[in-house]
Amino acid sequence: MSTVLAAPPVGGTEASTPIAEALRAIWQDHRALLRTRVDQIGAAVAGLSTGDLMPGASREAECSAHMIAGTAGTFGFHRASALAQALELGLSGDGTPDVVRLSGLVRELRDELELG
Amino acid sequence: MTSRPQILLVEDDEIVAAIIGELARDLAEVRWAASAERALELLKAADWDLVIADVGLPGISGIEFARAAKRTHPLVSVLILTADASFRTAVDAIRADADDFLTKPIDAATLPDKLAELIAATRERKDAQRDVVLAIGAHPDDVEIGCGGILLRHVARGDTVAVLTLTGGENGGSVAERAAESRNAADLMSARLFHTDLADTSVSEGGSTINAIKAVIDEIHPRTIYTHTINDVHQDHRNVHRATLVAARNVPRTYCYQAPSTTVDFRPARFLAIDDFIDGKLAAIRAYSSQVKLRRYLEEDLLRATARYWSRFCQARYAEPLEVAREGDVPINPNPPNPDTEELTHAM
Numbered sequence: 001m002s003t004v005l006a007a008p009p010v011g012g013t014e015a016s017t018p019i020a021e022a023l024r025a026i027w028q029d030h031r032a033l034l035r036t037r038v039d040q041i042g043a044a045v046a047g048l049s050t051g052d053l054m055p056g057a058s059r060e061a062e063c064s065a066h067m068i069a070g071t072a073g074t075f076g077f078h079r080a081s082a083l084a085q086a087l088e089l090g091l092s093g094d095g096t097p098d099v100v101r102l103s104g105l106v107r108e109l110r111d112e113l114e115l116g
Numbered sequence: 117m118t119s120r121p122q123i124l125l126v127e128d129d130e131i132v133a134a135i136i137g138e139l140a141r142d143l144a145e146v147r148w149a150a151s152a153e154r155a156l157e158l159l160k161a162a163d164w165d166l167v168i169a170d171v172g173l174p175g176i177s178g179i180e181f182a183r184a185a186k187r188t189h190p191l192v193s194v195l196i197l198t199a200d201a202s203f204r205t206a207v208d209a210i211r212a213d214a215d216d217f218l219t220k221p222i223d224a225a226t227l228p229d230k231l232a233e234l235i236a237a238t239r240e241r242k243d244a245q246r247d248v249v250l251a252i253g254a255h256p257d258d259v260e261i262g263c264g265g266i267l268l269r270h271v272a273r274g275d276t277v278a279v280l281t282l283t284g285g286e287n288g289g290s291v292a293e294r295a296a297e298s299r300n301a302a303d304l305m306s307a308r309l310f311h312t313d314l315a316d317t318s319v320s321e322g323g324s325t326i327n328a329i330k331a332v333i334d335e336i337h338p339r340t341i342y343t344h345t346i347n348d349v350h351q352d353h354r355n356v357h358r359a360t361l362v363a364a365r366n367v368p369r370t371y372c373y374q375a376p377s378t379t380v381d382f383r384p385a386r387f388l389a390i391d392d393f394i395d396g397k398l399a400a401i402r403a404y405s406s407q408v409k410l411r412r413y414l415e416e417d418l419l420r421a422t423a424r425y426w427s428r429f430c431q432a433r434y435a436e437p438l439e440v441a442r443e444g445d446v447p448i449n450p451n452p453p454n455p456d457t458e459e460l461t462h463a464m
């Protein structure tokens with residue numbers, strides 16, 4: 001499973017400022033890592049739905065969601081940040097996770113990051 | 117201080133670390149640690165201007181790390197980063213004495229100003245605390261033996277350190293060689309060296325010695341002075357002690373260090389830990405190679421054992437002892453106002 005991540009909108013900064021340029025460069029440099037994080041969340045949610053989740057995978061996915069929530073907004077992907085936060089919350093809950101809802105959130109997160 | 121600011125960043129997400137590193141690039145050098153455990157090791161490695169700690173770290177939390185950083189580096193600004201903007205996290209940050217609190221995602225447009233503001237606050241606090249220190253010795257190597265570790269400790273906290281050596285030590289070797297050794301030792305300690313040519317073994321307690329010391333005091337305006345103890349069998353050491361008390365009468369703090377010729381009457385009341393500086397002290401003493409070859413009191417195991425012995429009076433492994441000649445917290449005004457004149461002025 002892989003996604004192609006779009007160029008960031010670098011919201012809140014003028015498109016041609018040095019800060020915007022720097023953020024774009026960081027985004028390019030870390031695209032693969034972000035993709036891995038999204039895929040990790042997707043795999044954990046898929047594991048939840050089939051009941052064959054690897055030990056520790058849910059915790060790792062929660063951590064990945066936490067990191068995306070903390071970074072995507074800086075690049076202007078504010079909705080992606082909110083979606084990742086919702087995924088973090090959903091994966092960390094004590095009760096039975098709502099797998100259908102989480103799967104939808106993963107799809108939306110991937111779309112958000114693709115479309116920018 | 118004009119050196120480039122130093123930021124220690126503790127953050128387990130390499131993307132956030134890259135963002136902060138990039139946004140701070142024009143302001144400071146950023147050293148990144150991915151865990152609080154690693155950052156605790158790095159805390160000792162530089163004179164930091166800002167510590168940035170993410171709350172959610174693996175192992176020791178960012179809040180615990182911030183608390184530890186403030187305990188050991190109280191002048192350094194600490195900025196807490198968190199994805200959790202809850203009241204609870206804010207309270208934890210305040211309790212850890214953090215200077216500021218930022219929630220993620222970071223606002224890239226405002227972060228550089230925030231960092232600059234916190235760095236400036238650290239530097240203001242450090243400037244207010246910075247001391248000017250003068251260590252006075254009768255002969256080359258006296259100061260390094262007596263308080264070399266303490267001087268290095270001053271340098272490490274950003275104080276300005278000067279060494280005044282009053283004689284060339286001509287009775288103990290070549291003046292030129294000993295002068296070169298003094299310069300090397302001062303360089304090793306990052307100290308400024310003043311070297312005068314009073315006569316070795318004939319240093320007086322009077323005018324010439326007082327004037328030599330006073331000239332340096334007038335030039336650098338020290339607030340802390342280290343000099344020989346009076347409890348010493350060497351006449352030069354005793355006379356430098358007496359002359360210092362006269363010349364430094366307006367300097368708020370004067371302490372007395374020991375020498376190999378100090379008597380059993382030396383009664384220190386202040387013990388300063390030099391654990392991190394014992395090796396630097398020994399290196400400075402080794403710079404006096406002409407003396408190290410001749411003087412048994414310069415043998416490294418004796419110097420180390422002496423510092424080890426004094427550590428029993430403080431929580432350290434190595435320490436240097438000082439007698440307190442005078443300890444005030446403000447410079448002594450050499451021309452205090454006359455109360456009679458004051459009253460007259462007010463009456464007018």
